Amino acid sequence: ASCAPTGGSRRALCPQAVLLMATYSVAADFVNRAKATGGLPAATVYLVTSPGGSEDFVAALQSTTNVVISQVVPPPTDTVNNPLAGAYASAMAQLNPAYEPTYTSMEAYVNAEVVVRILQRMEPTAFSSFTQGFLAATYSNNILNVGGLPVGPYATGCSQGLRSVWITSITPGLLSSQLISTPQSVFSFTSGACFGSASQLLKPLLFGQFAPSDTSLTTFTSGLASGISAAFAAANAVSGGLRGHVLHVVPLTSTNALDPTDITSTDVIPADLFALVGGTDVPSSLPSSDTPVIGFVPAVEDLRQPFAENVLNVRGSVADQAYALVSFASQSLGLSRFFLCGESSGFGQAGVTALQLALQAEQLRQVGNVSFGLGDVRPCVAAAANTSAGLQAILLVGHSADLITVTRQLFALNRGFSLFALSRAGGLADLAASVSAGQPLYIASPVPPYYDSTALPSLYSALGGLRPAGQPSFEVLEGYLIGTLIVRGLSNVFGTCCAKMGLLDSVYQSGMFFSDKLKLGPFVQCASGS
Numbered sequence: 001a002s003c004a005p006t007g008g009s010r011r012a013l014c015p016q017a018v019l020l021m022a023t024y025s026v027a028a029d030f031v032n033r034a035k036a037t038g039g040l041p042a043a044t045v046y047l048v049t050s051p052g053g054s055e056d057f058v059a060a061l062q063s064t065t066n067v068v069i070s071q072v073v074p075p076p077t078d079t080v081n082n083p084l085a086g087a088y089a090s091a092m093a094q095l096n097p098a099y100e101p102t103y104t105s106m107e108a109y110v111n112a113e114v115v116v117r118i119l120q121r122m123e124p125t126a127f128s129s130f131t132q133g134f135l136a137a138t139y140s141n142n143i144l145n146v147g148g149l150p151v152g153p154y155a156t157g158c159s160q161g162l163r164s165v166w167i168t169s170i171t172p173g174l175l176s177s178q179l180i181s182t183p184q185s186v187f188s189f190t191s192g193a194c195f196g197s198a199s200q201l202l203k204p205l206l207f208g209q210f211a212p213s214d215t216s217l218t219t220f221t222s223g224l225a226s227g228i229s230a231a232f233a234a235a236n237a238v239s240g241g242l243r244g245h246v247l248h249v250v251p252l253t254s255t256n257a258l259d260p261t262d263i264t265s266t267d268v269i270p271a272d273l274f275a276l277v278g279g280t281d282v283p284s285s286l287p288s289s290d291t292p293v294i295g296f297v298p299a300v301e302d303l304r305q306p307f308a309e310n311v312l313n314v315r316g317s318v319a320d321q322a323y324a325l326v327s328f329a330s331q332s333l334g335l336s337r338f339f340l341c342g343e344s345s346g347f348g349q350a351g352v353t354a355l356q357l358a359l360q361a362e363q364l365r366q367v368g369n370v371s372f373g374l375g376d377v378r379p380c381v382a383a384a385a386n387t388s389a390g391l392q393a394i395l396l397v398g399h400s401a402d403l404i405t406v407t408r409q410l411f412a413l414n415r416g417f418s419l420f421a422l423s424r425a426g427g428l429a430d431l432a433a434s435v436s437a438g439q440p441l442y443i444a445s446p447v448p449p450y451y452d453s454t455a456l457p458s459l460y461s462a463l464g465g466l467r468p469a470g471q472p473s474f475e476v477l478e479g480y481l482i483g484t485l486i487v488r489g490l491s492n493v494f495g496t497c498c499a500k501m502g503l504l505d506s507v508y509q510s511g512m513f514f515s516d517k518l519k520l521g522p523f524v525q526c527a528s529g530s
Contacts, residue, residue: 017045024057032062054103054168064170071166073110074149076101078166083148084110113146114161125512125522132509139491205245207232207486208252210278210295220475224278224295225249227479228486234458235487247487249277275503277482292503295482296446312489312507312523314481315446318347318422322354323361325395325420325444330362335392335418339368341380341406343398351397351422367391374399377406385413397422404434411439418442428474448518450477485520488513 018040020027031046045066048057054069061067074082076089088109092099099105118137126133144151144161151161209225232247250273275292294312316324329335338359342352348371359366368391370383384394394410396403400423407419418440421431428443435441450473489507507513511522 014041015044017047020046020048022048024053025060028057028060031067032060035063058170061170067170069168069170071103071168072162073103073107073166075166075168076103076106082106082166084113084146087147110146110149110151110162114144114151117144117146117151123512126510129509129511136506136510205247205274205490206250207248207275207277207294208250208273210252210276221278223473223475224479224482225251227476227481228277228483229479230476231480231483231487245490247483252276275486277486294486296478309508310504312485312504314485314520315478317446318351319354319357321422321444321446322351323358325422325442326355326358326362326364328442329393329418329420330364333418335364337365337367337392339384339387339391339394339417340366340370341383341394341396342369342371343402344371344373345398348397355395355397355422372398372402372406375402377402377409380406381409381413384410384415384417391415391417393418393420395420395422399423400428400431404431407431407435407439407441411435420444445474447474447478447481450474481518481520485513488520 018034020030022030027048031048034040034044034046043066045068048067048069050070050072054071057069058064074084076082077085079085082088084106088106089101091109092101092105118134121137122133123137126136138154150163154161207228209221209228228249232249236246273291275294277293278295292310292312294314296313296315326338329338338355340352340355342348342355352369352371356366356369368383368387370379372379380394380396384391394417396406396419398406403421403423407421410417410419420442422444423431428445431443432441485507486503489503489510507521507523511524513520
């Protein structure tokens with residue numbers, strides 16, 4: 001029927017264009033009937049969303065005049081608007097010299113190229129768990145370059161690869177196309193988005209940092225915060241946040257919602273905190289299993305029996321550090337007789353136990369063992385002074401402040417022995433600076449040396465815009481690794497982003513992460529990362 005009688009007053013209400021969303025057979029039937037009956041003006045334009053089977057749609061039309069199709073894959077023969085056209089033609093000709101280019105085979109070719117690019121991005125270790133590794137490589141927030149055609153980025157809530165549309169005007173015997181990209185300001189969604197503007201609507205992810213329960217850790221905590229913030233800033237600089245979520249570190253103290261001595265109670269963890277970061281002293285102070293804790297836990301071995309899955313520990317364990325010290329002293333320096341001097345705290349005694357096990361494993365001799373209280377190193381110095389001749393090395397475990405004091409006093413004895421230090425947290429640079437040139441002090445660090453800019457270029461780059469001098473430290477580096485683990489873990493989340501347990505599941509499913517040349521993991525039924 002006509003939209004208005006000929007010459008009628010409602011003729012102006014006839015449409016200038018008809019938008020059709022239908023399969024190709026239904027769309028073709030509508031266009032043919034509309035044109036045959038004359039119910040619409042002859043100048044009416046028919047705009048058809050990709051009907052699936054464009055060639056069949058065109059073949060079914062009785063007249064192609066004023067028919068326009070939107071294509072969601074690039075035109076197979078258009079070398080101007082499709083950088084893949086040449087490669088596609090070459091590949092198809094090798095398979096079948098008599099092939100005819102179609103949108104269907106073009107879409108299949110793009111799909112296969114995307115799969116190849118993702119396989120190329122997978123880490124070698126990811127193939128052992130192929131499905132998870134393939135998804136992790138896909139949802140990595142990087143745009144795939146498929147022969148010059150940008151595909152992605154894929155993210156939770158957005159499984160859309162191509163973001164452009166090719167408008168195809170049908171002319172006799174040929175389809176001519178025009179590329180149109182959707183502006184980011186047009187669409188936005190409250191959950192999951194393919195457009196950058198939506199990131200403004202997504203809730204920031206807040207990470208509460210532990211307040212130091214020990215005042216000696218204030219500098220260490222500050223360094224951690226700088227490193228974590230550097231990793232977050234790098235992620236926030238890309239598309240306005242990680243999958244649209246801006247990451248923030250929120251310092252927590254007893255005056256602003258977190259009591260570090262009682263963080264298990266429901267009233268001290270704000271509901272809007274996504275996770276806790278930083279360091280804690282003992283597993284008994286950790287929150288319930290529904291709150292992720294990412295940072296450093298000196299007594300990491302205590303997290304394994306029973307296993308605390310919500311705690312992700314970045315640094316090497318006390319046992320790792322103890323064995324490294326003993327192994328180095330024995331194999332590199334040829335030492336075989338050791339005196340142990342450890343702080344009487346839980347960490348100190350755990351360190352002493354680990355050192356004793358390492359000595360047994362290397363079949364080395366322990367010639368003495370003494371403990372000292374926090375702030376009082378006199379028992380250690382007195383015991384070393386009274387030890388018989390032949391003492392080669394003293395293994396020290398404790399806070400950095402006490403280690404600085406005891407190393408100075410022990411070297412003052414001039415007994416010719418070497419000192420090996422295992423520090424609880426922070427102060428490693430101060431400890432190293434406390435001795436004179438030529439005094440043999442060796443320190444176990446649970447994180448790599450921060451001064452190697454060639455091995456850790458991304459750290460130095462991230463810190464450049466955060467700290468005026470761009471100078472890292474052991475503490476800053478550890479914080480940066482904590483932040484990196486969070487960013488990489490959230491990047492690989494396969495479920496809805498961003499759920500707290502999704503981060504934990506992602507870390508355990510992905511297993512291994514990389515920061516420059518440094519490996520983090522594998523994270524399995526153990527809580528130590530590096």
